[in-house]
Amino acid sequence: MSGVAATQLARHFGLRVVGTAGAAKKEFVESLGAVHVPRGPRLAERVRESAPGGRVDAVFDLVGGAELPEVAGLLSDRTKLIIAAAKETVGELGGAPVARARTAAVLAELARLAAAGVLRPPRHGHLSPGPRGRGPARGGGRPCPGEDRDRGRVSRRGK
Helix, strand or coil, rough: CCCHHHHHHHHHEEEEEEEEEHHHHHHHHHHHHEEECCCCCCHHHHHHHHCCCCCCCCCEECCCCCCCHHHCCCCCCCCEECCCCHHHHHHHHHHEECCCCCHHHHHHHHHHHHHHHCCCCCCCEECCCCCHHHCCCCCCEEEECCCCCCEEEEEECCC
């Protein structure tokens, strides 16, 4: 799952999303309905300031990195920490790895949400080309020049 799809699903279900990304992606993150928080020093403090009442209820991290332990510290319940990329850190931080469920029922629901316009592909070239320029890169593709990878942070219900 991409940060784009995670954000779209969270917003569809009424969650407020705080998305951390480089400054170059501010407009894109906000176009998804998320509050943009630029990456960098004091990230956890700035995420907390962006969350309703300073409360962060869950963290869905797709990238890992040095900021992950700092942001994980925002949670009072570490079972609400879901990590995709930094699997070696899951046990260390008390979170859980992303659970993949590629069943016919899940795929049918995703297709329904796409048909309803809930899941929408990015409007412009957000993904870098895959090998030999044939379609988007999968699993570990490079970000487009000048862009950072997305990180999604989900906080309590609100708009």
